Every structure is written in C-alpha cells, then in structure tokens.
Amino acid sequence: MSVDFLQPTTDLSVFGAVHLGYLVVESRRMTEWHRFGADAIGLHVDELDGDTLRFRLDDHACRFLVQRGPAEDLMAIGWQVDDHATFDRIIARVAERGVPIKEGTVQEAALRGVERLWRFAGPKGIVQEIFTTPLTTAEPLRMISSGFVTGESGMGHVAITSRDPLGIHRYYDTLFDSRLSDYIDENISGLTLKIRFLRVNERHHSIAVANVHGLKVDPIRTRAQHVNIEAASLEDMLGAYERVRALGFTMAWSVGQHTNDRELSFYCVTPSGFELEVGWNPIVFTPELENAWQVATHQGISVWGHQPVDPGILDKLGQIRGAALNARRPEIAVPGLSTPAGAAS
Ligand SMILES: [Fe+2]
Structure with a gap:
C-alpha cells in the first residue's frame, strides 16, 4: 500500500x-x-x-x-x-x-x-x-455509514494533551521520522493552548499534541484527548452527528471546519470519556503539497463552527484554570526515545 x-x-x-x-x-x-x-x-x-x-x-x-x-x-x-x-x-x-x-x-x-x-x-x-500484516476479512460491512477513509492515510489521528509536547514531538521524530505540519494557537477559558500537528504519511496529522502554553499542566484525565476517524461522505458525518444527538450521547463541539487541515468535523464524548472526532475531507499531502509545504501557525482551531453543544463542556474547560493550581502528577514519558532528533539513528 x-x-x-x-x-x-x-x-x-x-x-x-x-x-x-x-x-x-x-x-x-x-x-x-x-x-x-x-x-x-x-x-x-x-x-x-x-x-x-x-x-x-x-x-x-x-x-x-x-x-x-x-x-x-x-x-x-x-x-x-x-x-x-x-x-x-x-x-x-x-x-x-x-x-x-x-x-x-x-x-x-x-x-x-x-x-x-x-x-x-x-x-x-x-x-x-x-x-506489518493486518488480517482482512471478506465479510461485508454491516454498518449505517457508507464508509471511512483509511488506506494510505491510516484510520485517523490521535490527539494528546501533554506537559512535555516537545518530548512527544521528539519521540515520534525518533521513531517514525514524523514531520511537523503546523501549529495552532487557541484561546480557551483565557489560557493559550498550543497544538502541534505531526504527520507520518499523506494524512495531515496522525498525532496532535496540545499543551497549555507557559503552564506545566495537563487538564485532561484520559491519556488521549480525542481520536479521529474520517467519514467517506459529508452525509455520513452529518448523519453520525444527528444520531449522536438523537441517542442522547454527549456532544462536545458542533460541526465546524479546522483552520489547518480544512477538515469538517464534530466532536462527541465516547463512553470512556475521551472524545471522538468524526471528520470529512481533510487535505491530503500529495507529492506536490509535500514539496511545497511551509510550516505555519494558525490562530484558532476553527474557520467556523465547533461551538460547545452540551452543557458542561465549557465547565470542563474551565477546569483548566483549576488544574493550573493543582499539584503536579508526574507524566509518563519515554526518555530514551524523546531525546533530540539529531541524536536519532
Ligand atoms: Fe482532531
């Protein structure tokens, strides 16, 4: 592939x-x-x-x-x-x-x-x-959605909050020769979140790492803040949005469009507490784009949309302030793989 x-x-x-x-x-x-x-x-x-x-x-x-x-x-x-x-x-x-x-x-x-x-x-x-070798099956998919974009792009991405974003960045540099796609600065509850986006293939990012700028805090309980999958069609993405609402699951952020990879998406809360982002139509790194790409810093996560939906989501974000005052819990790191990229084999 x-x-x-x-x-x-x-x-x-x-x-x-x-x-x-x-x-x-x-x-x-x-x-x-x-x-x-x-x-x-x-x-x-x-x-x-x-x-x-x-x-x-x-x-x-x-x-x-x-x-x-x-x-x-x-x-x-x-x-x-x-x-x-x-x-x-x-x-x-x-x-x-x-x-x-x-x-x-x-x-x-x-x-x-x-x-x-x-x-x-x-x-x-x-x-x-x-x-290296996934087991595939000829058994037809029995699902409401028409399909998902996977293949060369992989199944989506994982977003992590960290007190040591550079350490995670270096980890994936060392391991997979990841490339920095861009940064986003976002203001939430009066604090600046800095997010860095790392790609390991044609998908704009397979890993995103967020931290609260200037503060060594991690406001998220779960190891992943969200995971993302890419719907094959806009109808699939919007259909999922409606069903999440209709079935009473918690919606975090309404449909919106991201500034950096231009993906349309919404975020809902999984039964385990981290969020699932269902997206559609992000940019793909063609050879031309890969050659021409310039790393930029975008102001804000979204061009439009991504408004808080269910009550409580903003309260949760407000806890970032509280977290800043809390005693630090050590974050699990892998020092061996998080040293500067220049030292990588
Ligand atoms: Fe995402």
Whole structure:
C-alpha cells in the first residue's frame, strides 16, 4: 500500500511507511460502547464475547478493540508498517535507545486482527504497538455509514494533551521520522493552548499534541484527548452527528471546519470519556503539497463552527484554570526515545 514518493529511501527515513492501524480501549461500559459505535457513529460491530467488542471501518478485521477493564481510556495505538525493512529499522531505533520491546502473544495478535505485533512504551503510558500484516476479512460491512477513509492515510489521528509536547514531538521524530505540519494557537477559558500537528504519511496529522502554553499542566484525565476517524461522505458525518444527538450521547463541539487541515468535523464524548472526532475531507499531502509545504501557525482551531453543544463542556474547560493550581502528577514519558532528533539513528 505504499506510494513511491513516500517509500523509505537512501536517507533511511521511514516517513510514509507508517499508518495508524488500530486503537485499543479499556472500558467497563461495553453496552454503551456497542450502542455508541454501531448505532450512533455507524461503525460495523463484532461482539466477540461479553468482554470484547471490535469495530470495523473497512476490510481490516479490527480498527477499534474495546476490552472490559477499569481504565476507561485509550490503552494502545497500533501502527501498521509497510514492509519488513521499515519494521526492522523502527525496532532497531527502539532497541538502540534501551527501550524494552516485547512481542505480543498469539491471542493478543488475534484480538487486534493482526498476524503478529511488537510493543513498547509510549508517551503518557499509551503503549505503542507495531505490525506489518493486518488480517482482512471478506465479510461485508454491516454498518449505517457508507464508509471511512483509511488506506494510505491510516484510520485517523490521535490527539494528546501533554506537559512535555516537545518530548512527544521528539519521540515520534525518533521513531517514525514524523514531520511537523503546523501549529495552532487557541484561546480557551483565557489560557493559550498550543497544538502541534505531526504527520507520518499523506494524512495531515496522525498525532496532535496540545499543551497549555507557559503552564506545566495537563487538564485532561484520559491519556488521549480525542481520536479521529474520517467519514467517506459529508452525509455520513452529518448523519453520525444527528444520531449522536438523537441517542442522547454527549456532544462536545458542533460541526465546524479546522483552520489547518480544512477538515469538517464534530466532536462527541465516547463512553470512556475521551472524545471522538468524526471528520470529512481533510487535505491530503500529495507529492506536490509535500514539496511545497511551509510550516505555519494558525490562530484558532476553527474557520467556523465547533461551538460547545452540551452543557458542561465549557465547565470542563474551565477546569483548566483549576488544574493550573493543582499539584503536579508526574507524566509518563519515554526518555530514551524523546531525546533530540539529531541524536536519532
Ligand atoms: Fe482532531
């Protein structure tokens, strides 16, 4: 599934050969997740047993794995790597930095719908897993939505809040040769949020990292602030919006358009508390755009829309102020992979 211009070349870069493959969530709210994913968002659901749900977006057997457990959080990100040379290169980088790597068990691989996987520590305790071969299925998708954009772009993106955004930036530089797409400065509740957007393939960003500028605080309980998937059509995205409202799930931000990747989207709250952004039609990094791209800083997240919907969302944001005064909890980091990019292999 590689595009020639993005293939690893003589510079040994793995940029373009890595794609967001699956997400692992832990929750006690299995019934709500089933209803949220299938009936509201419009995903294909497979209930493996009372403790395990999987959602499909495409022919991959698993894009979201929801396992019963106490965390109510995103536990792991699975990255699909195009070929074994790239895989070996990434593993070598992790090993050289002294970060332990472990192969997943046969059962873990089966649950995630991959042939084999390896895992190592990631920022904020989100385990990073890499694999080369997803298990695909010919079983037709039974879902309300007409489809989702995945493929070369991966299944979407993950947004993380951090007290150490540069550390996370360096982590993905070291690991995947990520490229900085741009920054957004946003004012919320009187504080400035700075968000940096990192791409590892043609998708404008696979990882976004936000921090409260000038303050070493992290206002978000969950490891991920939101995860994003891309609807195939505007009708799919708007249909999901209406169903989230109609079924009584919490809507965070109304439909709007982002300043940087121009994606139209809305944000709702998953049963585990982090948000799901359903988007449509972001820009794609063609070879021409990749060559011509200039890093910019945008003022504000949205060109229009993205207004707070359900009461309580603004209260939650107001807690950022409170968080600034709270005692610090140490943030889980991976120093071995977060050193300056110049030191990367
Ligand atoms: Fe997003």
